[in-house]
Amino acid sequence: MATSVAQVYDPSIWHISYWELTLRLVLALALGGLIGLERELGGHSAGFRTHILVCLGSAAIVLLSMYGFAEFSSDPNVRLDPARLAAQVISGIGFLGAGTILRTGITVSGLTTAASLWVVAAIGLTAGAGFYYGAAVLTFLVVVSLFVLNKLERKFSVTKRKRDLVLRVNKDSSSLSKVVTELHRFGIGINKIIVENEETEVTERAEMLIVRLQLKLGPSKRFEDVIVSLAAIEGVFGLEAGVDSL
Structure with a gap:
């Protein structure tokens, strides 16, 4: 039995050529860069370089796990497990x-970016x-999901068209009514509005209101344009918008 095992055992499986190693790392760089580019263009916290580094690091770790301990492969007391690292x-x-x-x-952002780092x-x-075909197909599907499905989700998903908005407005001015009018001009609905007096010890800000809005955007409206327009209204001194969850 020991003889048959020795005949089947091939120590060359624990070795890799420099060319093959370089190819795998370069492929990881290219595939990770494709996904990172989409995140970078979207202005997300983890972008082009971060995704490349994660993909390269993962490839390096699996290469180390598979081939980094080749000198111990012939030792009968050592059992190599390529999947452990x-x-x-x-x-x-x-x-x-x-x-x-x-x-x-109520807005949670960065979930898609976190998922993209994981994938x-x-x-x-x-x-x-060395599973090149699987890596290429997986990258293609991820890029399609991020580019194409993102646009479909923005168009048809109701939850993605909801945004939180917090304003500081002058209590004695007509700023609040101007804000509501401007939102209606953009075709934006107001699901919820909460108005509170600002609690502060600063005298010049004592007459301020905190206005919390939950908005429903139109299917073709850019929220950035709305923010710029609201910030230009006289009597609006502070504006904090919930960020996109993608």
Whole structure:
């Protein structure tokens, strides 16, 4: 039995050429960069370079796990497990993804970016393991999801058209009515409005109101244009908008 096992065992499986190693790392760089480019163009916290580094790091770890301990492969007392280091990447990347998630009012942002970091790590592991076709198909599907499905989601999803808005307005002016008029001009509905007196010890700000709005955007309106228009209204001294959850 021992003889048959020795005949089947091939130590060359634990070795990789420099050309093959370089190819896998370059592929990880390219695939991670494609996804990072979409995040970068969208102005998200984790962009082009971050996704490249995550993908490269994941590929390097799986390469190390598979080929970094080749000198011990012939030792009968050592059992190599190529999946052990790679498995830690999936759990470890969660800490990096958590740093991209923010909450403003009822709006949670960064979830898609956190998910893209997680899937980029998976792409890096796939490319590093030499599963080129799987890595390429996975990258294609992710890019389609981020570019194409993002547009469909913005168009048809009701929740993605809701935004929080907090304003500081002069209590004695008609600023609040001007804000409401401007929102209606943009075709934006108001789901909820809460008006409070600002609690502050600063004398010049004592006559301010805090206005909290939950807005429903029209399907074709750019929220950035609305913010610029509201900020230009006389009597509006502060404006804080909930950010996009994508």
